[in-house]
Amino acid sequence: MAAKVIDGKAFAATVREKVAGHVARLKEEHGITPGLAVVLVGEDPASQVYVRSKGKQTVEVGMNSYEHKLDAGTSEADLLALIDQLNTDPAVHGILVQLPLPKHLNEDLVINAIDPAKDVDGFHISNVGLLGTGQKSMVPCTPLGCLMMLRDVHGSLSGMDAVVIGRSNIVGKPMAQLLLGDSCTVTIAHSRTKDLPDVVRRADIVVAAVGRPQMVPGDWIKPGATVIDVGINRIDAPEKGQNEDGSVKTRLVGDVDYDSCAQVAGAITPVPGGVGPMTIACLLANTVTACCRANGLPEPEGLTA
Numbered sequence: 001m002a003a004k005v006i007d008g009k010a011f012a013a014t015v016r017e018k019v020a021g022h023v024a025r026l027k028e029e030h031g032i033t034p035g036l037a038v039v040l041v042g043e044d045p046a047s048q049v050y051v052r053s054k055g056k057q058t059v060e061v062g063m064n065s066y067e068h069k070l071d072a073g074t075s076e077a078d079l080l081a082l083i084d085q086l087n088t089d090p091a092v093h094g095i096l097v098q099l100p101l102p103k104h105l106n107e108d109l110v111i112n113a114i115d116p117a118k119d120v121d122g123f124h125i126s127n128v129g130l131l132g133t134g135q136k137s138m139v140p141c142t143p144l145g146c147l148m149m150l151r152d153v154h155g156s157l158s159g160m161d162a163v164v165i166g167r168s169n170i171v172g173k174p175m176a177q178l179l180l181g182d183s184c185t186v187t188i189a190h191s192r193t194k195d196l197p198d199v200v201r202r203a204d205i206v207v208a209a210v211g212r213p214q215m216v217p218g219d220w221i222k223p224g225a226t227v228i229d230v231g232i233n234r235i236d237a238p239e240k241g242q243n244e245d246g247s248v249k250t251r252l253v254g255d256v257d258y259d260s261c262a263q264v265a266g267a268i269t270p271v272p273g274g275v276g277p278m279t280i281a282c283l284l285a286n287t288v289t290a291c292c293r294a295n296g297l298p299e300p301e302g303l304t305a
Ligand SMILES: NC(=O)C1=CN([C@@H]2O[C@H](COP(=O)(O)OP(=O)(O)OC[C@H]3O[C@@H](n4cnc5c(N)ncnc54)[C@H](OP(=O)(O)O)[C@@H]3O)[C@@H](O)[C@H]2O)C=CC1
Pocket: 142, 165, 166, 167, 168, 169, 170, 171, 172, 189, 190, 191, 192, 193, 196, 209, 210, 211, 212, 230, 231, 232, 233, 275, 276, 279
């Protein structure tokens, strides 16, 4: 039996529609337009693509988008001054600083300078602590998008065995917290995990967030399990031929070997078109949520964890 393919692109479109509805209501009933500020330091081409796509979708759902592009040599003091200005700007309800930052900038210091109420990435230590203690917080977009898809597939996740591969602060750890919040039995695996194949074979839910192309083969997957592939890896695709400059063409693959996993899994997210589009949709959702909270209005239902 081939797996059900979880269409993250279509799911993200329904999330954006809900967001657009809330934005329209905020405008009509309260005269408020939610605003998202995205800060990009440096010229990393992949980051530029994401930031452009975020800005475009922000405008499409009716929100204001403020893009701040700083050059790679920007000082920490200048970046902190910009964040301060965004923190106090009443038109800005969400602030995202694109990661990774250039080496000379302290990421923890910069992230923790963001007003936690505007921290739509959910990376501020205050939001991390709130999530870890089950209190209302801003929830990181990628894990939130994964949770929404898992709830859509399964309804209740209660009692399911979940394995998260990867323990980063931006994906693995918050993903594990959310699964725990939905009463899964959660295992977090990482580069020092012994017998990773056997750990993964126990899982009803596998979330792969490693950054290694096609690392998880189908024979690690329990038949019928749900596989969520967070990985975004660009690999050479000589079968597609060459670019005009003679360089080899590339394609995106996830952290799971899609073809073999799809033979065994019950449901699986593709790359592209799975977790990635949901991440951006959840960023827009978090911005509306932040805007409602900032104005003492009831927050949108179905867009938070
Ligand atoms: N779709 C989306 O919206 C997003 C996609 N991504 C993608 O997700 C992937 C992970 O991102 P991120 O969490 O930031 O990555 P990090 O590099 O921060 O973390 C990777 C994790 O994988 C673990 N790991 C590395 N090698 C192995 C291995 N051989 N076996 C088991 N675990 C291993 C590391 O373990 P250790 O801690 O021991 O080093 C680490 O915990 C990347 O491909 C990234 O591009 C990221 C964010 C959003």
